[in-house]
Amino acid sequence: xxxxxxxxxxxxxxxxxxxxxxxxxxxxxxxxxxxxxxxxxxxxxxxxxxxxxxxxxxxxxxxxxxxxxxxxxxxxxxxxxxxxxxxxxxxxxxxxxxxxxxxxxxxxxxxxxxxxxxxxxxxxxxxxxxxxxxxxxxxxxxxxxxxxxxxxxxxxxxxxxxxxxxxxxxxxxxxxxxxxxxxxxxxxxxxxxxxxxxxxxxxxxxxxxxxxxxxxxxxxxxxxxxxxxxxxxxxxxxxxxxxxxxxxxxxxxxxxxxxxxxxxxxxxxxxxxxxxxxxxxxxxxxxxxxxxxxxxxxxxxxxxxxxxxxxxxxxxxxxxxxxxx
Amino acid sequence: xxxxxxxxxxxxxxxxxxxxxxxxxxxxxxxxxxxxxxxxxxxxxxxxxxxxxxxxxxxxxxxxxxxxxxxxxxxxxxxxxxxxxxxxxxxxxxxxxxxxxxxxxxxxxxxxxxxxxxxxxxxxxxxxxxxxxxxxxxxxxxxxxxxxxxxxxxxxxxxxxxxxxxxxxxxxxxxxxxxxxxxxxxxxxxxxxxxxxxxxxxxxxxxxxxxxxxxxxxxxxxxxxxxxxxxxxxxxxxxxxxxxxxxxxxxxxx
Numbered sequence: 001x002x003x004x005x006x007x008x009x010x011x012x013x014x015x016x017x018x019x020x021x022x023x024x025x026x027x028x029x030x031x032x033x034x035x036x037x038x039x040x041x042x043x044x045x046x047x048x049x050x051x052x053x054x055x056x057x058x059x060x061x062x063x064x065x066x067x068x069x070x071x072x073x074x075x076x077x078x079x080x081x082x083x084x085x086x087x088x089x090x091x092x093x094x095x096x097x098x099x100x101x102x103x104x105x106x107x108x109x110x111x112x113x114x115x116x117x118x119x120x121x122x123x124x125x126x127x128x129x130x131x132x133x134x135x136x137x138x139x140x141x142x143x144x145x146x147x148x149x150x151x152x153x154x155x156x157x158x159x160x161x162x163x164x165x166x167x168x169x170x171x172x173x174x175x176x177x178x179x180x181x182x183x184x185x186x187x188x189x190x191x192x193x194x195x196x197x198x199x200x201x202x203x204x205x206x207x208x209x210x211x212x213x214x215x216x217x218x219x220x221x222x223x224x225x226x227x228x229x230x231x232x233x234x235x236x237x238x239x240x241x242x243x244x245x246x247x248x249x250x251x252x253x254x255x256x257x258x259x260x261x262x263x264x265x266x267x268x269x270x271x272x273x274x275x276x277x278x279x280x281x282x283x284x285x286x287x288x289x290x291x292x293x294x295x296x297x298x299x300x301x302x303x304x305x306x307x308x309x310x311x312x313x314x315x316x317x318x319x320x321x322x323x324x325x
Numbered sequence: 326x327x328x329x330x331x332x333x334x335x336x337x338x339x340x341x342x343x344x345x346x347x348x349x350x351x352x353x354x355x356x357x358x359x360x361x362x363x364x365x366x367x368x369x370x371x372x373x374x375x376x377x378x379x380x381x382x383x384x385x386x387x388x389x390x391x392x393x394x395x396x397x398x399x400x401x402x403x404x405x406x407x408x409x410x411x412x413x414x415x416x417x418x419x420x421x422x423x424x425x426x427x428x429x430x431x432x433x434x435x436x437x438x439x440x441x442x443x444x445x446x447x448x449x450x451x452x453x454x455x456x457x458x459x460x461x462x463x464x465x466x467x468x469x470x471x472x473x474x475x476x477x478x479x480x481x482x483x484x485x486x487x488x489x490x491x492x493x494x495x496x497x498x499x500x501x502x503x504x505x506x507x508x509x510x511x512x513x514x515x516x517x518x519x520x521x522x523x524x525x526x527x528x529x530x531x532x533x534x535x536x537x538x539x540x541x542x543x544x545x546x547x548x549x550x551x552x553x554x555x556x557x558x559x560x561x562x563x564x565x566x567x568x569x570x571x572x573x574x575x576x577x578x579x
Contacts, residue, residue, distance in 0.1 A: 186443075189442070189443060189445070190442040190443075192445065192446045193439075193441060193442045193443065193444050193445065193446055194433060194436070194439035194441055194444060194446055194448065194449055195439050195440055195441055195442040195444075196442065196446065197422075197426065197429070197430060197433065197439070197446055197449065198430065198433070198439050200419065200421065200422060201419045201422065201430045204418075204419035204420050204421055204422065205417050205418070205419055205420075207381065207413065207417065208413065208417035208418070208419065209430075210381075210401045210402055210405065211379065211401065211405055211410060211411050211412075211413075211417070212405060212410070212430060212431050212434060212488070212492060213402050213405035213406045213410075213434050213492070214402055214434070214438075215400075215402045215438065216402070218438070218440070219440075222440055222442070226442065
């Protein structure tokens with residue numbers, strides 16, 4: 001037992017890192033920063049960042065903590081955008097119900113997509129999600145209620161619970177912030193739940209998890225549905241913010257963007273997708289003048305990440321600090 | 326069907342892969358409380374047999390009975406829930422989880438399925454004590470908070486054993502527990518298996534014949550997918566057909 005002392009020494013900092021107290025601190029700091037951000041930045045821009053941050057976090061739940069790579073997540077984001085838009089505009093739903101309905105639609109869609117896709121693994125899983133999402137895209141292109149190329153425009157933001165007038169951007173911002181924080185905390189809890197432990201075990205070694213008696217397909221399916229629902233929450237909220245649901249939201253490039261956000265921020269990190277979303281949305285906003293060159297800049301970032309910062313911004317930062325972020 | 330002393334029995338177990346018969350008409354009978362070895366040259370079908378018994382593969386023909394119950398049609402997780410727990414040829418640990426968490430994943434099975442994503446993982450801490458006991462039992466108590474991936478190979482196998490025992494299996498299937506180990510580790514793992522085999526039933530695939538001689542009550546020799554011989558070590562070692570199969574196909578391995 002000569003080797004005993006050495007690994008135990010490595011273990012000490014890790015054990016405290018597992019206490020995760022620093023993550024609560026970062027979380028509090030983030031909430032504070034986001035609460036004061038409208039003083040400096042344009043609320044609509046911030047809302048866009050928050051919607052995509054939630055979307056990226058939901059996506060990261062699958063890729064980072066279950067090891068499932070979905071290339072079809074735009075389907076959930078876009079379906080929710082249409083559902084919220086239609087419910088609010090045509091059926092006259094109040095915003096909270098419109099978003100709840102949208103989330104439910106995406107969850108149901110996630111159940112179907114997930115049920116079909118989790119029978120396969122790795123690249124086949126990814127291809128099935130992509131194929132299903134593409135089928136849905138062409139359905140939405142033709143379906144009358146989506147407005148085809150025009151999308152659903154002038155979606156009313158309405159009054160939250162009949163009280164708060166969301167047409168005021170700042171009021172809307174507080175609501176979006178609450179939605180984001182709620183979604184983020186749910187994901188955080190999921191990662192650190194008994195369920196999350198099993199997910200991590202599946203990610204690390206699926207056959208071993210099976211041999212311990214876990215019905216891994218059911219765990220994967222539940223994770224998939226959760227991810228789809230939270231992507232829907234993000235998409236539905238985004239439709240209200242911009243008062244627009246369009247084909248862009250269901251297009252495969254949207255699925256690609258969320259992959260990019262999670263990757264730039266750091267796969268399998270708690271805060272990475274948020275940073276990734278902020279970076280990508282900022283690029284799109286501030287480099288909008290460059291037109292199509294934005295795509296090229298994004299491509300370069302992607303290449304740089306894959307070559308030099310495999311762990312993403314937050315992943316590398318966490319490694320430097322010696323603490324998981 | 327199964328007599329009193331039989332925990333696992335197969336009848337006519339066969340697995341065919343596109344015309345290649347990996348396992349042919351195997352009738353295996355594992356006595357309760359025994360340590361039973363499955364040996365044979367490379368490609369004899371030992372691991373395929375394991376995969377069939379744990380339902381990771383579906384047999385082409387034949388039946389499998391566990392404690393008298395036909396388990397041929399069950400899914401792998403169902404077989405595991407009945408108490409047949411396997412290990413893998415390449416050490417199967419959850420690399421980014423700590424040793425303690427690895428064992429706890431198994432202990433967590435006691436609460437049934439864990440679909441409660443809204444609860445805190447803190448409620449798993451009630452198994453920390455038991456997990457530490459198990460880690461101590463296999464001699465890696467000091468590594469409880471080390472990520473499994475950072476453990477040296479021999480310790481990983483010990484961790485795998487601790488995780489397996491945590492489920493209180495009725496039948497343990499160990500796939501080459503000493504594969505790829507140095508002499509010192511082999512000795513340690515052999516002692517460990519002897520310890521955990523007390524009061525349990527173990528079926529193991531093993532290449533290292535000295536380990537087999539040391540540990541096992543019954544040995545089944547598999548060659549080209551078929552049972553060639555069965556008996557205790559002395560009998561197997563004296564069997565000329567076994568010698569021929571071994572020396573003929575992989576000299577010096579034993």
